[in-house]
Amino acid sequence: MANLLIFGAGGHGKVVSEIALLSNYWRNIAFLDDRDDLKEVLNISIIGKLNDYNYFKQNFQYAFVAIGNNKLRLKWIELLSKEGFIMVTLIHPYSSISKSSNIGEGTVVMAGSVINADTRIGRGCIINTSSSIDHDCILKDGVHISPGVNLGGTVTIDECSWAGIGSSVINNIIIGSNVVLAAGAVVIKNIPDNVMAAGVPAIIKKGSE
Numbered sequence: 661m662a663n664l665l666i667f668g669a670g671g672h673g674k675v676v677s678e679i680a681l682l683s684n685y686w687r688n689i690a691f692l693d694d695r696d697d698l699k700e701v702l703n704i705s706i707i708g709k710l711n712d713y714n715y716f717k718q719n720f721q722y723a724f725v726a727i728g729n730n731k732l733r734l735k736w737i738e739l740l741s742k743e744g745f746i747m748v749t750l751i752h753p754y755s756s757i758s759k760s761s762n763i764g765e766g767t768v769v770m771a772g773s774v775i776n777a778d779t780r781i782g783r784g785c786i787i788n789t790s791s792s793i794d795h796d797c798i799l800k801d802g803v804h805i806s807p808g809v810n811l812g813g814t815v816t817i818d819e820c821s822w823a824g825i826g827s828s829v830i831n832n833i834i835i836g837s838n839v840v841l842a843a844g845a846v847v848i849k850n851i852p853d854n855v856m857a858a859g860v861p862a863i864i865k866k867g868s869e
């Protein structure tokens with residue numbers, strides 16, 4: 661048994677901690693968070709600020725970054741890996757994950773999610789509640805798939821993009837990096853980097869092609 665340090669005790673951190681607890685693997689779980697007004701969340705202690713990680717290295721070999729902002733999450737994962745923490749992958753037991761798929765370190769897969777054959781998911785991704793990622797998809801590092809998102813087969817999503825709640829992407833689509841898909845968007849054409857797309861069918865609302 662080992663100890664797990666979770667970086668970030670907000671709403672996302674809460675859900676992450678409950679997934680970690682379900683595995684019965686961890687002897688001790690604690691949070692680091694920058695809020696001053698909180699001492700514990702769901703009976704799990706907040707033992708310091710994010711930048712205090714050095715004090716806890718000896719007791720906590722394993723870490724998970726539960727920060728919602730995609731770029732910030734990846735930055736912390738990179739830093740903590742360099743500092744010698746082992747970044748864990750957390751999988752909810754009520755998710756369905758193909759044996760032929762691959763999931764990167766520092767990624768969480770939440771309850772009710774389905775990941776199908778030959779899909780590749782990078783580091784530090786969030787596969788949120790009840791989302792489905794079909795066969796042969798590629799999700800690069802730092803992607804967030806919000807609750808209720810459905811991706812068809814062979815969809816590629818580049819680094820740090822965020823698919824908003826309930827959005828859908830038809831098969832064989834390529835979505836660039838740092839893209840925001842608004843809640844409920846239905847994507848039927850490729851989307852370039854650095855834009856926000858919304859609507860049914862989705863059109864670019866911010867940024868340009």
Ligand SMILES: CC(=O)SCCNC(=O)CCNC(=O)[C@H](O)C(C)(C)COP(=O)(O)OP(=O)(O)OC[C@H]1O[C@@H](n2cnc3c(N)ncnc32)[C@H](O)[C@@H]1OP(=O)(O)O
Nearest residue numbers: 788806807823824825840841842843844856858859865866
């Ligand atoms: C467990 C969890 O909670 S995980 C988190 C789940 N949360 C989400 O998924 C939230 C998703 N967020 C959204 O959809 C938001 O509307 C955002 C992020 C897209 C808003 O982005 P912003 O850049 O702030 O866009 P802004 O609000 O300025 O709107 C820009 C335009 O897009 C439109 N727009 C924004 N969101 C949507 C939407 N979901 N559907 C259709 N149009 C939309 C606006 O009406 C506006 O249109 P207009 O220019 O024609 O007036």
